[in-house]
Amino acid sequence: MEERSSYLKFFRVVVLFLLGLRTSSAFCVVGSTDEQPLSKIAMHKVTLGLRESVTIRASPVVLGLQGEDTEWVTVNIVNPDPSEDDWVAVFSPANFNASTCSPVNDEDQTPYLCSSPIKYKYANSSRTYTKTGKASLKFQLINQRADFSFALFSGGLSNPKLVAESNFISFANPKAPLYPRLAQGKSWNEMTVTWTSGYSIDEAVPFVEWGKGETQTQSPAGTLTIDQNSMCGSPARTVGWRDPGFIHTSFLINLWPNSVYTYRIGHVLSNGSYVWSKSYSFKSSPYPGQDSLQRVIVFGDMGKAERDGSNEYSDYQPGALNTTDQLIKDLKNIDIVFHIGDLSYANGYISQWDQFTSQVEPIASTVPYMVASGNHERDWPNSGSFYENMDSGGECGVLAETMFYFPAENRAKFWYSTDYGMFHFCIADSEHDWREGTEQYKFIEHCLASADRRKQPWLIFAAHRVLGYSSNSWYAQEGSFEEPMGRESLQKLWQKYRVDIAFYGHVHNYERTCPIYQNQCVNSDKSHYSGTVKGTIHVVVGGGGSHLSEFTTAIPNWSIYRDYDWGFVKLTAFNRSSLLFEYKKSRDGKVHDSFTISREYKDVLACVHDSCEPTTLAS
Ligand SMILES: [Fe+2]
Numbered sequence: 001m002e003e004r005s006s007y008l009k010f011f012r013v014v015v016l017f018l019l020g021l022r023t024s025s026a027f028c029v030v031g032s033t034d035e036q037p038l039s040k041i042a043m044h045k046v047t048l049g050l051r052e053s054v055t056i057r058a059s060p061v062v063l064g065l066q067g068e069d070t071e072w073v074t075v076n077i078v079n080p081d082p083s084e085d086d087w088v089a090v091f092s093p094a095n096f097n098a099s100t101c102s103p104v105n106d107e108d109q110t111p112y113l114c115s116s117p118i119k120y121k122y123a124n125s126s127r128t129y130t131k132t133g134k135a136s137l138k139f140q141l142i143n144q145r146a147d148f149s150f151a152l153f154s155g156g157l158s159n160p161k162l163v164a165e166s167n168f169i170s171f172a173n174p175k176a177p178l179y180p181r182l183a184q185g186k187s188w189n190e191m192t193v194t195w196t197s198g199y200s201i202d203e204a205v206p207f208v209e210w211g212k213g214e215t216q217t218q219s220p221a222g223t224l225t226i227d228q229n230s231m232c233g234s235p236a237r238t239v240g241w242r243d244p245g246f247i248h249t250s251f252l253i254n255l256w257p258n259s260v261y262t263y264r265i266g267h268v269l270s271n272g273s274y275v276w277s278k279s280y281s282f283k284s285s286p287y288p289g290q291d292s293l294q295r296v297i298v299f300g301d302m303g304k305a306e307r308d309g310s311n312e313y314s315d316y317q318p319g320a321l322n323t324t325d326q327l328i329k330d331l332k333n334i335d336i337v338f339h340i341g342d343l344s345y346a347n348g349y350i351s352q353w354d355q356f357t358s359q360v361e362p363i364a365s366t367v368p369y370m371v372a373s374g375n376h377e378r379d380w381p382n383s384g385s386f387y388e389n390m391d392s393g394g395e396c397g398v399l400a401e402t403m404f405y406f407p408a409e410n411r412a413k414f415w416y417s418t419d420y421g422m423f424h425f426c427i428a429d430s431e432h433d434w435r436e437g438t439e440q441y442k443f444i445e446h447c448l449a450s451a452d453r454r455k456q457p458w459l460i461f462a463a464h465r466v467l468g469y470s471s472n473s474w475y476a477q478e479g480s481f482e483e484p485m486g487r488e489s490l491q492k493l494w495q496k497y498r499v500d501i502a503f504y505g506h507v508h509n510y511e512r513t514c515p516i517y518q519n520q521c522v523n524s525d526k527s528h529y530s531g532t533v534k535g536t537i538h539v540v541v542g543g544g545g546s547h548l549s550e551f552t553t554a555i556p557n558w559s560i561y562r563d564y565d566w567g568f569v570k571l572t573a574f575n576r577s578s579l580l581f582e583y584k585k586s587r588d589g590k591v592h593d594s595f596t597i598s599r600e601y602k603d604v605l606a607c608v609h610d611s612c613e614p615t616t617l618a619s
Helices: 002-021 320-329 351-364 398-403 439-449 473-478 491-496 601-605
Strands: 055-059 070-078 087-091 119-122 134-142 149-154 161-165 178-184 191-197 204-212 215-224 246-252 260-269 274-283 294-299 336-340 369-372 416-420 423-427 458-463 501-504 510-517 528-530 536-541 559-563 567-575 578-585 591-598
Touching: 055 149, 055 161, 087 134, 119 134, 134 351, 178 274, 178 351, 178 369, 178 416, 191 204, 191 260, 204 246, 246 260, 294 536, 320 351, 320 567, 336 351, 336 423, 336 458, 336 501, 351 369, 351 398, 369 423, 423 439, 439 458, 439 491, 458 567, 491 510, 510 591, 536 567, 559 578, 559 591
Parallel strands: 294 336, 336 369, 423 458, 458 501, 501 536, 528 591
Antiparallel strands: 055 070, 070 134, 087 119, 087 149, 149 161, 178 191, 191 246, 204 215, 204 260, 215 246, 260 274, 294 567, 416 423, 510 536, 510 559, 567 578, 578 591
8 A cells, every 4th residue: 555655646746747847739849949958957857876986076066256147167077887878967055855844845856966956967978088087167147146066967968876076155135236227117217126145134135226427316125036836836836836035116207308317226234234236227218209210129939048058958048149149239320129938048047047137137237128928938738828728837937037127017917008208018918818808908098099099109019929920830720820719809999099000029020011901912012011001010029039830731811921031120219200120130240131121100090991980071
C-alpha cells in the first residue's frame, strides 16, 4: 500500500511538471524552437552525482563594484571525464537545492532541485572541453537581487545529473533599484516610472527625484510585490518561481509638454542614508492635439535573448536582440513605443522578467514603453482568460500587470486608451472577450468615440491577436484569415469611427492590408492615401523577435505587402494632415515597406458606407 502511495506521489509530481512544461497555441508550439528553453530541463529527473575530482569556479566573486548592474563572469571547469552533453546552469539564489523550498502541496514530493536555473550553456561551447576536460565559459549576469552559483550537470537536459557546484558570487548591492521603465499616466501631463528593487517598504522609502534643469522635486512611489500563491499554476508556481522583488511606481505629474526632464530613483534607508540609481532623462508627452513632430514605434512578440549565447540550442526569440538594438540606435528619433503583447515569453519562469526589463532598459527608461497583453502574459485554464490554454506558464497575467504600468482602469483588465499629441490610441486586450455586449466592447467604442479628429486625426487601434486580417497559414487553414470571431463585432466600430490603422502581433511576421471593410478593399492605392477615410488599414507586426510564422501560399487580394522576417513599424506624424508609415527590418534597420496618408479634417467627417448616423431632409 505504501509503495502504491509513493508511486502515486511520484506520478503526481511528473504530471505536475509535464503540465507546467506544456503550452498550446497555434503559433507558440509547433517545433522544438518554440519551447521556452528553461522548460527543456527535466527538473524532476535531476539526480545527485557530486564528484570531488570535478571543479567549477566562478570569478569575480563580487560584481558591480562601480555600481554596474550587468557584469561578465568567467566560469572555469576541470572535469577528468568530460562529455559533450555536459552543461552549466546558472542558479540564483545561489543555494539551489531543495532544502530551500517546500513541497508544492502536502501530497507532492519535492524533487532534489525545486527551482529552475536562470540560464544555461553547454560546457563544450568552450571548444577544447571534450578533449581536455577544461573549459572557460563567459556568462553575462544582471543584478537580480540575490547571489549566484554555477553547477555542472552531465546527462544533457533530459537526464540531468549534478556533478559539481561552484562558489557563490554576488553583486555588491543586490537590492539596488534597477531597470526603470516609463509609461504614460492616465492624463497627458503625467509620466510614470516603474522600477524593481530588493527593498521592502519597511526597509526603505522609494521615490523619484526629477525635474527640468536645476529645479528638482521628489515624488513618492507605491510598492507592489508578488507572492508564489498568486500564480495560477506550474511552472510559475513551482520550478519557475523566483521572487520578483519589489516593484515601485512613481507618478510624475503636472509636466510641461515636450520638455526634457532628468530623473533618478532613490530609496531612503531607515538609517537615513540614500541609495541612488543612475541618472536618466525623458521628453514629456505633447498636449493632446498638439501639432508637432511625433514618432511612434509599434511591434509585438519580441521576447528576450541572452547576449552571452546562453540557452543557445533553443533559439527561442532569435530576432529579439536585433529589434532591441535597432530601437536603441534610433532612440533619438523615437518618441513612444508600443509593445503589443507577448513581452518576455517568461512563460512562468519568473527570473526571465528581470532579464527582459534589463534588455529593454535603454529604451524603456528614455521613452514611454506602452505594453499590451498577449497569450504568453495571460492565458491559463479556468483563470478568466478568453482562451483556456497554458501559454502564460501559470503567470495568468500577474507578472505583466505588475512589472509594467499602463493607464488601465483595472490592470487585471488590460485595455486602455492613451493620447500622444495628434494620435489617439485604443489598446485592446485580446485575452479577454471583446465581442459586442462585453465590458471590453463598451470600452473600445468609448475609446474610439473619444478622439476629437480635428485635433487628433490619427486614430490607432491595437490588440495582440489578429482581430482584423492576416494570411498566416494557420488562419488561412481555418478559412477565417483572422482570430476566430476577431472582426465580426469590431469592424463596424472601426468603420463608424474611421480608425486609420489597426495593429496586431501574435503572428510572427509582417503584413499590411489595403484600407478594408468587410473583406473588401475600399481603395486601390498602395503607397499613398488621401481624401475620404473609407476603411481601416490592418497591420500585423508580430515579428519583434520570436520564431517566424509562415504565410499561406495563395495571397489574398487585400494583402498589399508580406514579409517573413523580423521587424517593427514606425509612424511619423508631421502634422494633422500628413502621416508616414514605415516598416523596418530588425536585421538592418532599413525601410522595406512604407506608405503615406494625407488628408484634411473634412475627409474624416465625410460619410462612407456604414459610417454615419441617419440624416434628415428638414432644414
Ligand atoms: Fe501571441
